[in-house]
Amino acid sequence: PTIKLYKDFNICYILVDDDDEDEEDVERVSWSGEPVGSISWSVKETASSIRSGSEQSFPKIDTTPSLSKQGSGYSLSSLFKAKSKPGAFQSFSESFSDTSSRTYAPELRKPKSDGKDVVSDLSPEETVRRMQKGRAFSLEKFRSLQDKLLLLDEAVAVYDGNVITAVLIFLKKSLSKEILFRELMARDVALRHYVHYLKEMGEQKLLVELLKALGRTEDMALMHYKEHLNIKDESRRRDFLKSCLSLPFSQDDATHVQDHYTLLERQIIIEASDKKAVAEIFKKFPRKASILNMPIITTLYYSCFYHYGESEGTFSSPSNIRKTFRISEKQYILTALGARAKLKSWFDVDSLFNTKNWLGYTKKRSPIGFHRVVDILHKNSAPVQVLQEYVNLIDNPDLKLGGALKYKCHDIVINTYRDLKDRQQLIVYREKLERDSPEYRKIQELLNNVQIRWKN
Amino acid sequence: MHAISYSHVMQGFPNFFCQPNLREDKLQPRDFHILFVPRRSLLCEQRLKEKGVLNSFTNIDEYILDLIPYDGDLLSMESESSFRECYLENDQTSLYHAAKGLMTLQALYGTIPQIFGKGECARHVANMMLRMKREFAGSQTQILPVFDTLLLLDRNVDLLTPLATQLTYEGLIDEIFGITNGYVKLPPEKFAQKKQGEGGKELPTEPKKLQLNSAEELYAEIRDKNFNAVGAALSKKAKIISAAFEERHNAKTVGEIKQFVSQLPHMQAARSSLANHTSIAELIKDITTSEDFFDSLTVEQEFMTGVDTDKVSTYIEDCIAQKDPLIKILRLVCMQSVCNNGLKQKVLDYYKKEILQTYGYKHILTLKNLERVGLLKPQSTMRNNYPTIRKTLKLWMEDANEQNPNDISYVYSGYAPLSVRLTQVLARPGWRSIEEVLKMLPGPHFEERQQVPTGLHKKRQPGENRTILVFFLGGVTYAEIAALRFLSNMEDSGTEYIIAATKLINGTSWIKSLMDSPEENLP
Numbered sequence: 004p005t006i007k008l009y010k011d012f013n014i015c016y017i018l019v020d021d022d023d024e025d026e027e028d029v030e031r032v033s034w035s036g037e038p039v040g041s042i043s044w045s046v047k048e049t050a051s052s053i054r055s056g057s058e059q060s061f062p063k064i065d066t067t068p069s070l071s072k073q074g075s076g077y078s079l080s081s082l083f084k085a086k087s088k089p090g091a092f093q094s095f096s097e098s099f100s101d102t103s104s105r106t107y108a109p110e111l112r113k114p115k116s117d118g119k120d121v122v123s124d125l126s127p128e129e130t131v132r133r134m135q136k137g138r139a140f141s142l143e144k145f146r147s148l149q150d151k152l153l154l155l156d157e158a159v160a161v162y163d164g165n166v167i168t169a170v171l172i173f174l175k176k177s178l179s180k181e182i183l184f185r186e187l188m189a190r191d192v193a194l195r196h197y198v199h200y201l202k203e204m205g206e207q208k209l210l211v212e213l214l215k216a217l218g219r220t221e222d223m224a225l226m227h228y229k230e231h232l233n234i235k236d237e238s239r240r241r242d243f244l245k246s247c248l249s250l251p252f253s254q255d256d257a258t259h260v261q262d263h264y265t266l267l268e269r270q271i272i273i274e275a276s277d278k279k280a281v282a283e284i285f286k287k288f289p290r291k292a293s294i295l296n297m298p299i300i301t302t303l304y305y306s307c308f309y310h311y312g313e314s315e316g317t318f319s320s321p322s323n324i325r326k327t328f329r330i331s332e333k334q335y336i337l338t339a340l341g342a343r344a345k346l347k348s349w350f351d352v353d354s355l356f357n358t359k360n361w362l363g364y365t366k367k368r369s370p371i372g373f374h375r376v377v378d379i380l381h382k383n384s385a386p387v388q389v390l391q392e393y394v395n396l397i398d399n400p401d402l403k404l405g406g407a408l409k410y411k412c413h414d415i416v417i418n419t420y421r422d423l424k425d426r427q428q429l430i431v432y433r434e435k436l437e438r439d440s441p442e443y444r445k446i447q448e449l450l451n452n453v454q455i456r457w458k459n
Numbered sequence: 460m461h462a463i464s465y466s467h468v469m470q471g472f473p474n475f476f477c478q479p480n481l482r483e484d485k486l487q488p489r490d491f492h493i494l495f496v497p498r499r500s501l502l503c504e505q506r507l508k509e510k511g512v513l514n515s516f517t518n519i520d521e522y523i524l525d526l527i528p529y530d531g532d533l534l535s536m537e538s539e540s541s542f543r544e545c546y547l548e549n550d551q552t553s554l555y556h557a558a559k560g561l562m563t564l565q566a567l568y569g570t571i572p573q574i575f576g577k578g579e580c581a582r583h584v585a586n587m588m589l590r591m592k593r594e595f596a597g598s599q600t601q602i603l604p605v606f607d608t609l610l611l612l613d614r615n616v617d618l619l620t621p622l623a624t625q626l627t628y629e630g631l632i633d634e635i636f637g638i639t640n641g642y643v644k645l646p647p648e649k650f651a652q653k654k655q656g657e658g659g660k661e662l663p664t665e666p667k668k669l670q671l672n673s674a675e676e677l678y679a680e681i682r683d684k685n686f687n688a689v690g691a692a693l694s695k696k697a698k699i700i701s702a703a704f705e706e707r708h709n710a711k712t713v714g715e716i717k718q719f720v721s722q723l724p725h726m727q728a729a730r731s732s733l734a735n736h737t738s739i740a741e742l743i744k745d746i747t748t749s750e751d752f753f754d755s756l757t758v759e760q761e762f763m764t765g766v767d768t769d770k771v772s773t774y775i776e777d778c779i780a781q782k783d784p785l786i787k788i789l790r791l792v793c794m795q796s797v798c799n800n801g802l803k804q805k806v807l808d809y810y811k812k813e814i815l816q817t818y819g820y821k822h823i824l825t826l827k828n829l830e831r832v833g834l835l836k837p838q839s840t841m842r843n844n845y846p847t848i849r850k851t852l853k854l855w856m857e858d859a860n861e862q863n864p865n866d867i868s869y870v871y872s873g874y875a876p877l878s879v880r881l882t883q884v885l886a887r888p889g890w891r892s893i894e895e896v897l898k899m900l901p902g903p904h905f906e907e908r909q910q911v912p913t914g915l916h917k918k919r920q921p922g923e924n925r926t927i928l929v930f931f932l933g934g935v936t937y938a939e940i941a942a943l944r945f946l947s948n949m950e951d952s953g954t955e956y957i958i959a960a961t962k963l964i965n966g967t968s969w970i971k972s973l974m975d976s977p978e979e980n981l982p
Binding site: 255 | 498499501502505520521544548549550551552553554555587777780782808811813815816817818819820821823824827975
């Protein structure tokens with residue numbers, strides 16, 4: 004027997020470790036720690052009902068009825084020996100009357116309602132009290148609508164969620180939907196509990212009807228939409244999303260749901276064709292996962308990776324995706340950059356930034372700072388020549404110098420220090436270079452140039 | 460005898476049942492019992508009835524666990540869904556259980572004479588307490604009250620604090636690794652035992668599980684310190700322990716040697732504790748010294764001081780572009796929204812679009828939830844009161860001293876948790892001095908008095924502290940706990956704090972509880 008009993012803050016914790024066949028070795032102790040049957044224990048028990056209060060050892064637990072259970076002295080094993088009564092809850096107090104050890108436990112102060120033998124004769128208040136205490140109760144006797152509502156109101160008044168839910172279940176079974184809805188609308192607390200209950204029980208249909216009756220149409224729409232998460236098969240999910248389109252979403256959400264449907268529809272088409280992996284690129288870079296249910300940006304990346312340059316007419320082309328889902332220029336360039344850099348297509352990267360200015364000249368432009376472009380290129384192991392080109396495009400001089408130093412773009416460093424007329428830095432930097440490398444010689448030349456007016 | 464208990468049934472509707480083998484064992488007929496923890500659920504019994512097994516159980520009862528002591532001054536209900544239920548679903552059942560827990564507490568430690576509160580839920584709990592007391596009038600406890608005051612605080616009075624990254628040692632452990640039921644699981648590599656004489660040791664694969672509470676001396680010392688002060692504390696401890704071990708050279712007589720040996724177990728425990736926490740501190744340091752952590756913290760502090768809260772943050776944009784974990788993004792945008800009392804429609808729409816496009820459209824559900832609880836919402840016509848609140852309550856302390864703090868703001872290296880500031884002001888000089896600010900915060904504030912039987916009024920000795928029980932309805936962070944402990948330890952503060960909460964939370968677990976379908980893979 005391995006029952007460990009320990010106390011903390013005057014509350015007993017009991018851990019039961021494993022199978023306990025032999026009950027005889029288990030010491031029966033009361034919640035206050037006294038062995039059941041000992042003199043001191045029975046003295047305490049008597050005292051608790053008389054309430055002399057002179058004991059120093061433990062504060063008397065005698066206020067709330069829920070605690071009175073803890074005040075009785077029964078070990079776990081004696082509880083588990085109680086006989087069951089068919090068809091009713093085995094209530095705690097009823098188990099008392101069956102065990103012989105009750106002979107020396109004094110009567111605990113019993114609430115008045117316990118005097119009544121017939122369970123069915125109880126008022127709403129008394130029924131609710133019994134439900135709170137876990138005693139046997141019967142709701143069937145509340146037949147008339149008025150009685151039922153009284154019961155509900157009483158449950159709400161004591162605010163025990165457990166009891167409110169139980170009463171609601173009863174009302175759900177015994178009242179028509181229309182009447183229940185009508186009555187709940189006037190009872191805010193009960194209504195909230197009911198909504199929560201329906202959510203937990205997954206009663207979608209009823210919940211949607213209720214929300215509709217309440218005029219909470221947006222909630223109803225979102226609730227319905229949420230169900231898509233439970234559909235694993237992509238075609239069924241797509242069809243389900245389609246059915247959601249007509250729901251009364253807010254304008255914003257309606258757009259998102261529309262996009263969600265369109266996206267999944269297209270992903271299914273792309274997936275079907277790409278799975279066959281015919282094109283060269285799929286052989287070189289086999290797909291690691293399916294595109295189904297991926298977010299739009301991920302889909303765009305995939306498209307930039309495997310379907311770059313396709314005409315806008317196909318669902319799989321980046322330009323089609325960009326247009327259909329109204330992806331910002333920034334997002335598009337960032338995503339395309341990542342994909343093309345991964346494939347080391349430096350030429351494609353270059354084209355991303357080419358724009359023609361109003362005179363017709365091509366110049367480089369980026370909605371994201373070029374320092375970030377450089378970072379991404381570096382992450383994809385771009386060669387120094389490529390990096391250098393973009394470092395050169397960085398506007399901010401500090402960032403530019405920083406980038407040049409970080410990525411060892413020697414020419415840019417040298418030119419920058421030259422322009423800053425910073426001789427000291429050039430000397431320092433020269434030491435980092437290989438002797439006789441072109442860059443080393445370049446610095447030497449600069450240093451020897453008498454026409455430059457160095458600042459240091 | 461079998462004891463079967465459900466853990467975490469809650470108001471919960473378990474669609475799984477732990478399936479004890481109900482196959483009839485003819486040789487040994489077994490009794491099956493149910494013990495609901497923390498309380499019985501009529502709904503569960505209903506389900507069992509539906510499945511036709513209710514009558515197979517010999518006994519059905521509950522073992523009520525309302526408030527669980529986590530440490531000498533900390534109680535928690537560990538009700539994960541309490542915040543969501545109260546503030547999102549408008550189901551305040553967990554408050555009922557909080558009230559019941561408080562009644563139990565009063566039964567053990569005496570009626571609390573004074574109840575203060577701020578927030579709708581606080582009002583609710585107080586009402587229930589008063590009503591429960593009335594119902595059992597006549598059964599007065601004869602116990603000298605231990606608590607002088609109860610302070611009930613709604614979590615939504617201070618939505619900002621849980622969003623910020625905690626900077627105390629314990630707070631960081633929770634943020635990075637997650638503390639569950641007083642335990643933390645850590646990557647095992649740093650804890651590999653270096654056994655003497657063994658060459659190639661195989662690396663342990665099981666995470667290292669450590670128990671964290673104040674019974675461990677070193678932990679009690681460093682847990683509430685700002686992380687930047689932990690290094691110094693650890694090296695100081697290391698010197699003390701070294702010196703203690705060196706004492707063996709001074710032990711000459713048998714008696715002295717004997718004494719030294721008797722101290723060994725304690726010294727070895729101290730040394731092992733030091734080793735563990737040095738390893739943990741190293742793990743944390745790897746993260747706190749990273750560029751990303753620094754950048755993130757900078758943005759948090761900018762928001763908290765009101766800088767650029769009205770435009771799209773490029774840092775957040777970049778994080779979304781890099782597909783950083785969604786919860787990190789959500790914490791930051793919510794923080795910006797809270798500090799700005801709602802975001803400009805354009806800014807909000809932009810963030811939403813970026814989030815949905817990068818992480819998936821299904822997250823419209825989560826975004827809706829965040830809006831409902833007030834964490835991420837559009838700007839209303841009401842002016843932003845946050846700067847006024849921040850100034851009046853001195854929430855931002857420029858010169859917060861991390862090593863030798865003189866103010867609670869050390870727990871966030873500059874930001875004083877609003878909830879704890881309110882508590883601090885309540886104790887001294889009292890809430891009357893901040894009436895205007897209190898009105899700016901959601902929910903009513905109130906004071907109630909409960910009758911204490913004559914003769915039991917506490918006569919406080921000079922120099923004796925008041926004991927205040929602070930109950931956070933919706934969750935509390937370790938940083939707030941540290942801040943309250945700091946207040947208790949302040950010289951001549953005159954007050955000692957005991958902390959209770961519906962749940963111990965951090966920003967991540969808190970936001971997660973508001974997400975719909977977190978099981979789906981979060982990028």
